Amino acid sequence: MKKIYLSLISGFLFVISWVSIGFFPFIFFAFIPLLALEAQLSKTLPFSSGKYVFLYSFISFLIFNFFTTYWICHATIFGAIMAFLINSLLMAFAFYLFHKIKSQTNTRLGYIAFVAVWITMEYLHLNWDLSWPWLTLGNVFANFPIIVQWYEFTGFLGGSLWVLILNVYLFEIIYIKNRKKKLIKVAFFGLFFPIVFSVFLHSNYEYIKKEILNIVVVQPNVDPYKDKFVISYDKQLNDFISLSKKKITNNTSLLVGPETAILEQIWEDKDNRYNNSLSILKFRELQQQFPNLNILVGATTYRLFHENEKRSSTAREIRDKNIFYDVYNSAIFISKEGGVQIYHKTKLVPGAEKIPFPYFFNNLSFLSVNLGGVSGSLGSDNSIEKFSFSNVNLLPLICYESIYGESGLQKKINLISVITNDGWWKETAGYKQHFAYSRLRSVEQRKTIIRSANTGISGVIDERGNILKQTKWDEETVFSVNVNTNENSTFYNKYGDYIGRISSFISVLFILMFLVRKIKNPS
Secondary structure, three states, X not given: OOHHHHHHHHHHHHXXXXXXXXXXXXXXXXXXXXHHHHHHHHHHOOOOHHHHHHHHHHHHHHHHHHHHOHHHHHOOHHHHHHHHHHHHHHHHHHHHHHHHHHHHOOHHHHHHHHXXXXXXXXXXXXXXXXXXXXXXXXXXXXXXXXXXXOHHHHXXXXXXXXXXXXXXXHHHHHHOOOOHHHHHHHHHHHHHHHHHHHHHHHHHOOOOOOEEXXXXXXXXXXXXXXXXXXXXXXXXXXXXXXXXXXXXXXXXXXXXXXXXXXXXXXXXXXXOHHHHOHHHHHXXXXXXXXXXXXXXXXXXXXXXXXXOOOOOOOOEEEOOOOEEEEEEEEXXXXXXXXXXXXXXXXXXXXXXXXXXXXXXXXXXXXXXXXXXXXXXXXXXXXXXXXXXEXXXXXXXXXXXXXXXXXXXXXXXXXXXXXXXXXXXXXXXXXXXXXXXXXXXXXXXXXXXXXXXXXXXXXXXXXXXXXXXXXXXXXXXXXXXXXXXXXXXXXXXXXXXXHHHHHHHHHHHHHHHHHHHHHHHOOO
């Protein structure tokens, strides 16, 4: 088969396996055409195969990225092109590196390197300034959490490990003549044992009821392109409160609103003058009617730097006045006890909420995308890890943060909230994928997730990843739900992405081995 056909087939196998676009079993075959292509090039062009491996794999991964995250174009053409290119280049480089290591070692070590290097790439994508883990392979099972209940031990990188190993074994079954029976047995076991084990975990999971809370979730459905920043903030606030009052009762413990539900400029300072803002005062009035009510809503908040105070790297200057301030994408928690806590989003979207590698690219802030009422690099300094009320420790995640498994690392929490605004992507696979990924977070942490979206999908997901409540797209609605909380910590909560750290160590060893052999045998 022509090489380009293998490249195209691989790319489209990735696409038709992905969340809210296709069906996940295709992911177990997606690498096979590329592995066949790599093996073919290694035989026919032993001394110049590297550049062709990189080129053909880049084509595959560009197809994968474009057709699964095409919806970014609705918010920013430039940002979408950069996301497609950077992610595809990173994936292609990981595949190229596997090929080079395999060429200097042997087939068996080469395929071990393939698994380790790919997961190292995904781990890097979780932790650097251009972080974009949307297409981490382990995410592919987001709509079928019943088969990956073991994510409570491995996190979603465990899913990536599963996908990569099975691709290697299935490739060898198809293309390697020797040991077929043994390979088939291993592949069969490797495919079905994790599924059987997962179904067992799912059916035998016991809910540990620490607290039963009545929670009200609001989906205002304010169009982010037409209305969000056109309609006055006080009208949106009044509409939000009116909508929420349809479901709030004296038994309601928590009201949850979406990202940037508050559009009033909220300034943080040591004197807590934000308590006098119209938005906070309005919510206080609501609490007077319902004394048991705690409130969690999204807002854009600001902090002024005083003269001689050390400024952050993201500080902005008020034009020609030598006055500096920071802007945050925040979650505001208004306690029934009277206090106000503010959490600043820490995982910021590259290009939209922060300029990556600011030392080099700070002058390119004009290219940033407005996805929340402000543009340029947002601040992310933060000391609050959770909001506490009664016997509840609530982990607040804002939008993009919900695709990171380690967000709850070693935190003693018993409930998770996700507040977001998914209307930027319009009615595409984007908002569906974003909702589905929260199902994996619930399994990893074994915590109920309360999700409030301005547009998109609001809902409730239980500790097994089951959807208890789900709203529709383009729907103004409010609902009330009773949820369980628990304090049990999972293995993944304690140790995080250890699979990524182990893979990184193994990859370094392989790269050193490759370099040593390359030096000894330059040809």
